[in-house]
Amino acid sequence: MKLLEYQAKQLLTESGVPVPEGRLVERLSDLDRISFPAMLKAQIPVGGRGKAGVVKFAATRTEAESIAGDLLGADIKGFSVTTLLAEAAVDILKELYVCCLNDKECNRPMFMVSREGGVDIEQLAKTSPEKIVRRHIDPLVGLMEYDIRALASELGIARDRRFAAVAKGLWAILRHQDATLVEINPLAVTDTGVTALDGKIILDDNAEFRAGVRRAELKAHQRERIRIQKSEPERLAETYDIAYVLMDGDIGIIADGAGTGMLTLDLVKDLGGNPANFCEMGGKAAAEAAEQAMEIVLSNPNVKSLLISLIGGLTRMDRVAEGIDAYLKRHGCPAPISVRMCGTKAEAGCRILSAHGIEATADLLTAAKAAVHYGGK
Amino acid sequence: MAIFIDRDTRILVQGITGNVGRFQTRIMKDYGSGIVAGVTPGKGGQVVDGTPVYDSVEDAVREHDINAAISFVPAPSAKNAAFEILAAGIPFLVLTTEGIPENDIINIVRHAELTDGRVLGPDTPGLISPGRCKLGVHPHEMFREGPVGIVSKSGSLSYEVARVLTGAGIGQSSVVGIGGGPIWGTTHEDVLREFENDPETKAVVLLGEVGGKLEHRAAAFIESHMTKPVVAMIVGRSAPEGARMGHAGAIVEGEAGTAASKLNALAQAGARTATTSHEIVNILKEIGV
Numbered sequence: 001m002k003l004l005e006y007q008a009k010q011l012l013t014e015s016g017v018p019v020p021e022g023r024l025v026e027r028l029s030d031l032d033r034i035s036f037p038a039m040l041k042a043q044i045p046v047g048g049r050g051k052a053g054v055v056k057f058a059a060t061r062t063e064a065e066s067i068a069g070d071l072l073g074a075d076i077k078g079f080s081v082t083t084l085l086a087e088a089a090v091d092i093l094k095e096l097y098v099c100c101l102n103d104k105e106c107n108r109p110m111f112m113v114s115r116e117g118g119v120d121i122e123q124l125a126k127t128s129p130e131k132i133v134r135r136h137i138d139p140l141v142g143l144m145e146y147d148i149r150a151l152a153s154e155l156g157i158a159r160d161r162r163f164a165a166v167a168k169g170l171w172a173i174l175r176h177q178d179a180t181l182v183e184i185n186p187l188a189v190t191d192t193g194v195t196a197l198d199g200k201i202i203l204d205d206n207a208e209f210r211a212g213v214r215r216a217e218l219k220a221h222q223r224e225r226i227r228i229q230k231s232e233p234e235r236l237a238e239t240y241d242i243a244y245v246l247m248d249g250d251i252g253i254i255a256d257g258a259g260t261g262m263l264t265l266d267l268v269k270d271l272g273g274n275p276a277n278f279c280e281m282g283g284k285a286a287a288e289a290a291e292q293a294m295e296i297v298l299s300n301p302n303v304k305s306l307l308i309s310l311i312g313g314l315t316r317m318d319r320v321a322e323g324i325d326a327y328l329k330r331h332g333c334p335a336p337i338s339v340r341m342c343g344t345k346a347e348a349g350c351r352i353l354s355a356h357g358i359e360a361t362a363d364l365l366t367a368a369k370a371a372v373h374y375g376g377k
Numbered sequence: 378m379a380i381f382i383d384r385d386t387r388i389l390v391q392g393i394t395g396n397v398g399r400f401q402t403r404i405m406k407d408y409g410s411g412i413v414a415g416v417t418p419g420k421g422g423q424v425v426d427g428t429p430v431y432d433s434v435e436d437a438v439r440e441h442d443i444n445a446a447i448s449f450v451p452a453p454s455a456k457n458a459a460f461e462i463l464a465a466g467i468p469f470l471v472l473t474t475e476g477i478p479e480n481d482i483i484n485i486v487r488h489a490e491l492t493d494g495r496v497l498g499p500d501t502p503g504l505i506s507p508g509r510c511k512l513g514v515h516p517h518e519m520f521r522e523g524p525v526g527i528v529s530k531s532g533s534l535s536y537e538v539a540r541v542l543t544g545a546g547i548g549q550s551s552v553v554g555i556g557g558g559p560i561w562g563t564t565h566e567d568v569l570r571e572f573e574n575d576p577e578t579k580a581v582v583l584l585g586e587v588g589g590k591l592e593h594r595a596a597a598f599i600e601s602h603m604t605k606p607v608v609a610m611i612v613g614r615s616a617p618e619g620a621r622m623g624h625a626g627a628i629v630e631g632e633a634g635t636a637a638s639k640l641n642a643l644a645q646a647g648a649r650t651a652t653t654s655h656e657i658v659n660i661l662k663e664i665g666v
Contacts, residue, residue, distance in 0.1 A: 102479055104559050104589055104626075107486045122631065139483050140491075180479050206625075207478035209453050245620040258557060258623025259531020262586055262612035263653075269615040270652060278616070280623035311533045311540075313502060313516050342540065343516045364537065365653065 001203045004043045004225065006085045007218050008199035011177065015169035017184075018162055019196045022087040027072070030086075031064050037089040040067050043225060044079040047200075048120075052076055057089065080227035090195060095186035096155050097121055097132075100170035102180065108136040109174060111147075111167070113154050117186035143171040162193035177214075178207030232299045233277065240292040243282060249274025251375040252303035252335065254293045256281050256310045256320065264309040264368060273372035276303045286315045290323025298333065306335045307371035309364060312343020321349035328356050336374040340367035379506030379551045380526070380571040380578075381469060381497070382445060386510050389437055389467065390415045391458050392449035393425050401449065401514050402428065408511045413441045434465040447471040447503060447512050455499070456481035463492045471512050472498035472562065482560045489562060496562030497555065500625070502532030504553040513554065523548015524666055526572040528565050529584035530555055530591070531624065534612060538582060541654035547661055550578040558589055558626020565595035573603055580606045580666045582657055583648065585639055587613035588627040592639040600646035607648040608660050611636040614652075 003011070009019045023034055024043075042054035049055050054076055058064035064086070074081050095118035103110040114132045116124060125132055133154045137143055148167045152159035170182045183200040208215065230238075237244030243258070251273045255261030261280045268275050279297050281289040297303060310320055321341075327333075339360040341349050350360045361367050388405075392398040393415025403426050406412050412428050414437040421432030431437040434446075446467050450458040455474045462470045463485075472485070477499050489496045497504065503513020508522035515532075519540040525547055529535035532554045539552055553568050555561050565583055572578045581603075585592040592611060599607050614636040616622050618629045632638050640650050649664075651657045 102483055102560065105594075107483055107560055107562075109483060139480070139487050175480060178478055178480055204478050204480070206452060206476045207480070210478075243621065243623045245617065245622065247617065255533075255623075257531060257533020257536075258627060259529065259534025259584070259586060259612055260537050261533075262531075262616065262622050262627070263534060263537065265616070266612055266614045266652065275615065278620070278622055282623070311516075311536050313532055313536050314514055343519070343536070365655065 001205055001219065001222075002045045003201045003203065003218060004045055004222065005041060005199055006043055006083070007221065008201040009085075009196070011173055011201055012169055012196055012199050015172050016165040017169035017196050018165065018194065019199070020087040020090050022085050025068055025084040025086050026082065028065055028068055031061060031068060034064070034086045035088065036060050036064065038064065039087045039089055040064060040071065041085045041087070042071050042074075042076060042081045043083040043085055044076055044081060045226060046077045046079065054081070078229055080229070082227055083225045090188055090190055090197065092188045092190060094189040096157070096189065096194070097185045098166060098170065098187045099181070099183040099185070100174045101182070103134070103136060106136065109139050110134050110136045111151055111170070113151055115156055121185060137171070139175075142175075143168065157189060157194070160193055166194055166196070173201060178204040178211065180204045233296050236296045236299055237279070240296065242289065242293055242296060243278070243280040244296055245278040246300070247275050247277050249276045249375070250302050250304040251371050252276045252297040252300065252306045254279050254281065254297055254306070254308045256315050257313065260309055260311050260364075264307065264364065267365065267368040268307065268372055271368055271372040273375045276300055281315075286319035287323035287326070290320045291327045294324060294327040298331075298335070303335050305371045305374035306333065306337045307367060308337065308339045309367065310339070310341045310343070312341070312346055316345045317341055317343060317349030318345040318352065321352035325352050325356065338367045338370040338374070340364045379509055380553070380568070380575050381504060381551070382506055382510045382512050384409070384509045385411065386445050386512070387411050387413045387441065387443050388512060389413065389434065389441070389443045389446040390428070390449070391434070391446060391462065393417055393428065393430055394420045394423065395449055398449035399425055402426065405511050408517055410510045410512060413443060434461045434467070438465045438467070443467055445469040445471070445512060447473065449473055452476040452478070456485055459485045459496065460488055463488050463494045466492065468494050470494060470496050471501065471503040472496055473501060473503060473514065474498070475500040475557075479560060486560065486562050497553070498562055499556055501554040501556035502535070504551060506551045507549050515552070519543060520552060521548040524550060524577065524579035525661060526550045526575065526578040526581045527552040527584065528555065528568040528572070528581065529553070530557060530586050530626070531584065531612070534584050538584060538610070538654045538657060541658060542661070545658040547658065547666060550575060557624030558591070561591065564591050566598045569595060569598055569603060569607070573605055578605065580608065580661060580664060583607055583609040583643070585609065585611045586624065586627050587611070587616045587622060587629045587636050588624070588634045590633050593633060593642050596639075596642035596646040596648070599643065599648055606664050607643075608651055608657050609640070609643040609648045610651045610657060611639045611643075
């Protein structure tokens with residue numbers, strides 16, 4: 001779960017990281033309680049807000065009213081803006097970059113820091129990778145005082161109380177609140193020490209079972225504030241917790257594994273077809289997941305041909321076929337269905353499908369060719 | 378010999394009394410795998426299909442000489458269970474569990490380093506040496522003994538390719554699933570090293586997917602260390618940027634994560650690349666396997 005900036009700032013504050021004073025603005029009257037000059041920032045869960053023109057400086061109340069009037073309700077990158085964060089403007093001496101995450105290359109948590117903050121860090125990594133310094137932390141030892149000193153020295157700043165609070169706060173959020181990314185860009189150097197001007201936190205969805213009420217609160221707030229234009233299949237996929245990626249073609253795809261799902265997608269494309277989606281049922285109860293996957297994929301009106309790609313490792317094919325059968329009995333299917341089915345209990349599965357006139361094949365390429373034939377090409 | 382496991386591997390099953398653990402243990406046993414003990418806290422003294430169950434790994438290793446383990450423990454308890462295996466000195470752990478928090482995986486892998494253990498996974502179907510031993514959940518009728526080693530992130534993709542190979546008369550020495558990521562206890566590179574040193578493996582099929590840089594590291598290893606032929610297939614060539622393609626690690630973020638860049642690196646390193654299982658068969662036949 002990616003937090004909105006104001007939520008990230010709440011977590012940072014709770015963990016001792018200095019941030020500018022801020023208030024939420026949902027309507028123009030909320031501006032009454034804000035002192036100027038201030039920064040006004042749209043609370044939408046996307047990067048590059050500065051470039052998108054939704055982070056603005058307001059010198060006066062009048063300016064702020066005009067900015068807030070424009071931003072509130074505006075549609076930006078697929079999101080409708082419901083909330084702004086107004087923060088006291090800060091005199092910036094210098095902008096730094098600080099980030100704490102797990103390095104997948106060597107399976108260690110690490111800090112990534114740079115003296116050149118405030119920029120697109122991926123761009124910087126490409127053009128001047130030497131300007132980003134990585135420091136790995138042993139997860140079984142934790143963040144030590146010498147790490148904090150080394151980080152301050154890399155950033156060219158003093159190891160004062162405020163910087164120590166930043167380093168410790170980032171570490172605590174990564175390790176003890178189960179974040180997978182905690183990033184401050186920029187971390188501003190001011191007369192009074194460092195301050196987090198922006199905050200990006202991604203929480204690990206897999207750690208929800210131990211996250212407690214705080215995370216439930218953050219989630220509830222997101223439901224209130226994030227207005228996203230989602231398509232029907234995407235909405236259903238979220239409800240059913242099934243992996244689904246909407247694409248712009250007309251061949252619907254359902255697979256029972258991520259790897260074979262991607263292979264099927266590639267094959268369809270190579271054969272000249274256009275996939276309407278990627279959909280992997282995952283390790284849930286097979287019959288139920290199959291029925292839900294059918295509902296998700298067929299709720300996309302563009303689907304003219306349906307390709308079901310099943311290999312039957314952990315999943316029993318007779319159960320999957322029962323799910324497909326249940327869906328077809330209830331709703332029917334406007335598109336021709338091509339099925340590749342093999343593995344555990346495949347014979348029984350094929351028998352169930354043949355009652356609907358579906359002749360499953362064990363060869364993926366054969367099924368993919370049939371699906372492309374039925375699609376728009 | 379096969380890699381990591383063989384006929385004489387003595388296996389402990391963690392979570393043996395759960396639905397999946399019980400079901401898969403029976404299938405592994407029928408296949409001929411040497412399952413010697415199971416562990417579920419609080420269920421010590423029970424017997425599951427002839428396999429004695431212990432309360433703790435410590436108890437099990439006191440009674441049996443164990444050199445490999447497979448865990449079916451659910452994500453919330455997976456870290457504790459894995460630590461227990463490693464602390465007891467068992468050198469090889471297959472971690473099938475999906476959805477373990479990132480911090481826990483990081484800790485498990487670090488703990489494995491300190492105890493000289495190897496963790497395969499998480500989120501892996503395990504591995505199979507056809508005809509000898511299965512330490513995983515593979516639909517084993519799709520596999521048969523032979524000279525080709527397969528290493529794959531995705532379980533389903535390794536089944537698919539092995540099935541087509543078997544159909545074409547090409548058997549496998551070992552088929553290893555390393556898991557869907559984004560953190561791996563064992564990488565393509567680690568498995569390639571084992572295949573390179575395994576006298577029975579004549580050629581290797583490397584199966585990868587979009588996201589991360591694992592395949593680039595494999596390419597570097599192929600270039601510098603592999604003498605055996607490698608055929609590579611990377612799926613997700615048509616994956617849109619930023620979308621999560623089923624696996625936690627399968628997200629294209631930046632150029633290095635794309636299938637094109639991985640295929641390019643592997644080809645540069647001397648691997649042959651393929652786009653379908655049938656093409657893999659043709660290449661293997663061409664190089665005389």
